[in-house]
Amino acid sequence: VTREDRFAEFLETGVLPLGFDAGDPEELGRVRDLLSDEAVWADPPAGLAERIMAGVEGDPGASAAGAAAAPAVAAAPASAVVPFAARRGRRLALALGSAAAILAVVALLVLPGDEPQGRQVALAGTDLAPEASATATVESRGSGEWIKLDVSGLESAPPGSYYQAWVWGARGGVPVGTFHLRGGTDPVILWAGVAIEDYPTITVTLEPEDDDQSPSDKVVLRGALPPGE
Amino acid sequence: MSDQDLGSRFAAGDPGAVRDAYDRYAGPVFSVAMSCLGDRELAADAVQQTFVKAWRAAAAYDPARPLGPWLYAIARRVAVDVWRRERRPTQSGHDRETDVAVTPLSFERTWEAFQVRSALQRLPDAEREVLRLTHYVGMSQSEIAEELGVPVGTVKSRAHRAHRRLAGHLGHLLEVTS
Secondary structure, eight states, X not given: OXXXXXXXXXXXHSXXXXXXXXSOHHHHHHHHHHTTOGGGTOOOOTTHHHHHHHHHHTOHHHHHHHHTTOSOOOOOOGGGSOOTXXXXXXXXXXXXXXXXXXXXXXXXXXXXXXXXXXXXXXXXEOTTSTTOEEEEEEEEETTEEEEEEEEESOOOXXXXXXXXXXXXXXXXXXXXXXXXXXXXXXXXXXXXXXXXXXXXXXXXXXXXXXXXXXXXSOEEEEEEOOTTO | OOXXXXXXXXXXXXXXXXXXXHHHHHHHHHXXXXXXXXXXXXHHHHHHHHHHHHHHTGGGOOTTSOHHHHHHHHHHHHHHHHHHHHHSOOTTOOOOOOSSOSSOOOHHHXXXXXXXXXXXXXXXXXXXXXXXXXXXXXXXXXXXXXXXXXXXXXXXXXXHHHHHHHHHHTHHHHHHHO
């Protein structure tokens, strides 16, 4: 019987086996207690990764510092980061809903033969859709940001679900349109009422048809406007 | 991808490495923040600040050293800062928040939370679920069997394997305590 066997027995039963000489029982007890602590089981909220990536990809200063292997840089002050929940009790879904209601002009249209000369964002498939890719062409127009999404390799959304496109920035995410691809892969036209410079990350999520307006954690495509564009 | 490869990409300023680091360490970082703050929204705030600060300090990170403990150190510092912020009365005169942890937990306790969460993440899903139902939910083995739709014997063997594997992953903590 090894010391690890006895440690395993302790973790399982909470009783220190006879002859177990692995040190401070109080410390071992703390480790076992953690197994019943919410802290080690709770998961970060959905959408947090996208929010972080939006901050990272929209931060050319930091990116440049890293790419150039600059000397050590001090950590940024906490105030430079917009809190995930700036006010207690304000839920992400509410924030997204408000932002959508106030700022986003959401539309899903197909506009054949209307090719813009806009900026392009490459979106790569995630582990959920490794074969998928897309190119988003973004053009600022009088009524908002016109986004054409050319998707390839993405399966049609299963019945009871749909795809939703989002733009993400330091203030959070804004939904810019939904689609399903069940009738082919025509370019998908999206409209955003927020400036792409402020919301440089674009994601596509797979959403269930329910009344939850917050983004699911099933991100199938992700890309970001290159810094400085 | 090895932790060293990930650390090298991180230090080189590859934004994709932030996403990979998040996938690997967001759970343990969130555990540290939850341990300190006891509040999911504040903990999420701390996780966001941790990864953004880490990104901005990427050039200072030495990829020869493990990435996890470096992120842990940033996370704990951020969580304590969030705790201090929340304990201050607001500028508009509101009472200070009272539902955050009374005091930030010790370095040992938060480091143990980081380690335990990291070890749990390395378990097969089925074994981790048995541990969650046993320790966190507080179910008996027969209740778990019913919940999962498997024989009690299967639960017993999974639980035994899970605790054995967990003890192996936490062996370094055992060295520290011995």
